[in-house]
Amino acid sequence: MPVFIEVKNLTVDFNGHKALKNVNLSINEGEVVGILGKSGSGKTILMHVLRGTESFENVSGEVIYHLARCPKCGYIDRPSKTGQRCPVCGETLEAFDADFVKLSLYDPIRKDVTKRIAIMLQRTFALYGDERVLVNVINSLNEIGYSGKDSMRKAVELLEEVNLSHRMMHVARELSGGEKQRVVLARQLVRNPLLLLADEPTGTLDPMTARLVHDAMTGAVKNYNMSMILTSHWPEVIEQMADKAILLENGEVVQEGDPLEVSAIFMQSVSVVKQERNVMVGEPIIRVRNLSKRYISVDRGVVKAVDDISFDVKEGEIFGLVGVSGAGKTTTSKILMGILPPTSGEVEVRVGDEWVDMTKLGVENKGRATKYMGFLHQEYGLYTHSSVIDNLTESISLDLPFELGVRKAVMTLKAAGFEENKAKAILPKMTDELSEGERHRIALAQVLIKEPRIVIMDEPTGTMDPITKVSVTNSILKAREEIGETFVIVSHDIDFVNEVCDRVALMRNGKIVDIGKPKSVLSQLTEEERIKATEEI
Known part of the structure; x- marks a missing residue:
């Protein structure tokens, strides 16, 4: 497949701190690239640069999108479409390059490219919380200017693509995290995207829910023949979903290649916990004796939340x-x-050489x-x-x-x-x-x-x-x-x-x-x- 994106010597500087340092990376059309790295390694900054909707004051290098573009109406498509007819006006699509480092944030060509880039983030669901799921997707169609009478049918089809047609009448804020992410994906697919940027999209989800989201993402990549760049702290996600992987450390690409090999190197660098088991501790600083906390519940009667416990914590x-x-x-x-008063028992904390009774106010x-x-x-x-x-x-x-x-x-x-x-x-x-x-x-x-x-x-x-x-x-x-x-x-x-x-x-x-x-x-x-x-x- 032809090269879709080329990143050459990309450097991003924030007040003297280089968040990215001479990053080089190529992404082919339809390829899934996984990015591994510790917190603060530069993964998210790289994703924001690729997204192209923000300006960076101190940025150098090149971020080139290789495209097919219609010289008459401006329609853009993936590079393999070069020489084919424009689906909008019938003109022949021509090869065209757009460099996000050189192009202004307000350049119309750059804007046209960013409209075809989908984004999924870890926590920012960007949904209309009080609207139904179906309305959320219809609104997304309206946002890109789609005015066809079949907008409801298209919205239903998109929800079917992400396996969420059984939730289309639910209010968005009442969905689970995994369901919300799939609504986000459906809303992004209305763009007919060339690229999906997925930045820790399942980082806070349990494994079973994450698997459903990953399946939906993999299906979308295949159905839309789009490229995907995926960041994750979970090496197994990169191993399962990516065609190739890179490892970022302190803003630099230190490894690139087979996801299994890159993942193994990544785990070697992060799996060590610096524990010192022979730490010297002092005398008790917290003292708990016969502590109890009871609640009265209408349906359960007396609830013993804490039931006669005793322990010490040492300094x-x-x-x-x-x-x-x-x-x-x-x-x-x-x-x-x-924060809570006990029903009975003693809780004392040592301040200096004196013990303070935590059950007494003042x-x-x-x-x-x-x-x-x-x-x-x-x-x-x-x-x-x-x-x-x-x-x-x-x-x-x-x-x-x-x-x-x-x-x-x-x-x-x-x-x-x-x-x-x-x-x-x-x-x-x-x-x-x-x-x-x-x-x-x-x-x-x-x-x-x-x-x-x-x-x-x-x-x-x-x-x-x-x-x-x-x-x-x-x-x-x-x-x-x-x-x-x-x-x-x-x-x-x-x-x-x-x-x-x-x-x-x-x-x-x-x-x-x-x-x-x-x-x-x-x-x-x-x-x-x-x-x-x-x-x-």
Whole structure:
């Protein structure tokens, strides 16, 4: 097949930091190219350059689309159509090149090309949430100027192509994540695309749902004879879907070739968790005795969310509360943090040499301890329209001179797992420009910059892929190593807690059934609990 896209010596510079460095890549017509790389390696920036709807101030090199174009009406098609008749006006299509680096963002030819590029992102569903699925696709037809009387029929056909005709009358916001992604794909297919850019489209989906989306994408690539560029943290996705793969590291292509070979090299570079098992921990800093929390439910009567549990957490320790949903671990963490009052029992936190009773209100009681405690929710909230430095200083009311604030922010980002140069480079960036793994580390830094002694994290890995989990694991270990933090981690992610925790408490039906080393305690999970925990990730 003819070459469709050529990327030559592409370099993108953000304030002295090269996000892409002399990237060279060719994509053939109808070819699927997979891009692997850690968070922050440049995958998403490359996708944005290829998309062509944004301008970059410091960009050099070439991004050439080889096309067939009608000299009369401007219709464009894939390069293999050169010499054939234009389906719009009948003129002969001619070979034509469009370089996105040279062409202005407002150039009409560039705009014509970008209209034929489909895009799928990890979290941005871009749907009319209160409209039905069918209306969403019809609206997409209207957006490209299609005014035919058969728009409803075309919309139904597109939904059939993505295997979603059984949901066409559902309201979009009530769909699952995988179903929403397939609606997005149907909306993009109205463009009759030449290229599909899929940037982590299934990164937050469970394996079964992801497979349905992947099948829909593969079918669309075949039916429309379009090229696809796919990024993923999941090597097996690239292995299964791509014709060839590239590996990006720090903005550079370090490997290109067979997906299986590139995937193997990628896994060698990211699978190591930097755990130091012989970490010295101190005396207890959290003390829990006979803790209970009961609720009254109309249909269930008395619910024992936490049922007479006792444990200690030592200073400098990474302690895990493990169990399936409903085991009582999140309720326990909220009581530790002082967010929920217990029904009975004792919770004490050591401040200096004094023990503070977390069940008593007031600045001289619970308030003395909570100012030295940080809580990181699963759905952490960064200010997306603010820079990283603002998120770390102004957004949490950290009143420091700017120079000192920058210095403090860099130190904290290093403690959260960033290299110093990277930490300095991302300070002026908006958080939505960063990868998921980078945003999670910034959220951790936002907690750490307040200088807590204890950090409680609720499901820190959520639905993360394995590569981002490694990044999060290392950031927690780094924070403990650099500043001696104590962590209490609530999770049902068995592999994660086994890697990161010094000790874990296994909870079942509100009770602690065992406390000890992760491997020993986790071996007591039932097969049903293991299956349920895997499904919840």
